[in-house]
Amino acid sequence: MKVLFFHRNSESLGIEYLSAALKKAGHQTELMFDPGSGDVEYKFKTLDRFFDVSRKMVERAKVYAPDLIAFSCITNLYPWASKMSALLKEALPYTPIIVGGLHPTILPDFVISNPNIDMICLGEGEEAIVELANSIDKGIVDYSIGNIWFKKERKVIKNHLRPLIQELDNLAFPDKDLFRKYGCFSSRVYVMTGRGCPYMCTYCFNSYYRRQFSLKDSHYVRRRSVENVVEELKVFKDKYKLKEVFFYDDIFTIDAEWIKNFCSSYKQKIGLPFKVLVHPQAVKKEIMAMLVDAGCIYVDMGIESGSEELRRRLLKRYMTNDDIINAGATLKEVGIKFCTLNIVGFPGETREEMLKTYELNKVLRPNGAIVSIFYPFPQTELADYSLKNGYLDSADYQKVCSGQGTGYKESSLLKNIEIKEALHLQIIIPICVRMPLFFKPLLEKIPVNAFTRIVSIFFLSIPRNTYIRVKESITMFFKSQLVYALCQK
């Protein structure tokens, strides 16, 4: 049978894994992709109006005539998924629509109440979607498939949660061809060597997932074998003429023994430059030295806040500032460039606390710094804290649940936040940490406006990384438009 995925704005590893599982089971898959003019982050709404491809995607969907339509949806993609589901329901009223991914997993009752969505998939979907496709193919829908909630005769059937997939090596390699034709990546691929994170930060979905899915006899943090990862990379390296790899694991540097085996095999068989994500407490000199030797050229490191007290009290991040400074020094010593990930505007965060984030970055002198405004993602501990302590009212929490307010123009949904200071730091931190100290007094006076915001984007990350991202976004935008233009004829 034919499954048609819809996605927007960037490549989705989740969809690539689902598509690979379906193809392995003998089904056909296709993707309708909306480049979205980068709007999830920057909201270029004018561009979006001119280059809106929604209607073209629906027309192409009608020609493809799928047996099942599927979305994989994070919170800020939900407004778009909801809009597309309505258009698709009108055009293809008899084709069932399923939505999986993070958002329906954390808010299943909310998402299933959408009149245009027929089913949702909670948690990991590879096994569930194959069972669903098999049953639709046979003409008798099985309404008891684990992880899937169905609408049937005005009732919702809520099936049990499956344990997390423990043997990740059994999964088919992600189907990257789906996104390749839309120009979503060129010479760099995103790869995951495992699933799950050992930490419990209060603003992150991982703590909720861990509570939901860590069942007896199953592990939350899982990793593929080194052989399996390297085999996948060999395939992609030949197929896509790769120049670089981005390992997208939440924290790459856990498990020293695994890293040791990985580095020796990767260096010998792949040998491409790569990037990983690290946690300051998982930056150990021996491990980082092995990674450099294998080709690691840069890392992203979450520091989030420069206030030790705030990190401990609100975020459950228990490292000291010295730990973070030592991690930065280790990275410099072994020769890895790094970009810090920061958040400002936490519930109740004072101006002085925000400035500590700036101060810590000034000490670290990273090669790039990304600063986000805190967003209370649904079902996280920090969203609950914001609600209970009057930083978020229930009307605004409803906005959060429907995925609104994740763009910068919305500022912050929280009350009593020094939002002006947060927006100012969002611009000056990336610029100031990269400029000579001499310019700082001048740069700190930069005003907040559309121009300075665009300028700061070019300072966000390491120059090479920024260059690749901008190049990929432009290619993705024009290639996708071309795909729809050619199909119209």
Ligand code: SF4
């Ligand atoms: S370390 Fe990162 S991925 Fe892990 S729980 Fe914290 S924020 Fe989430």
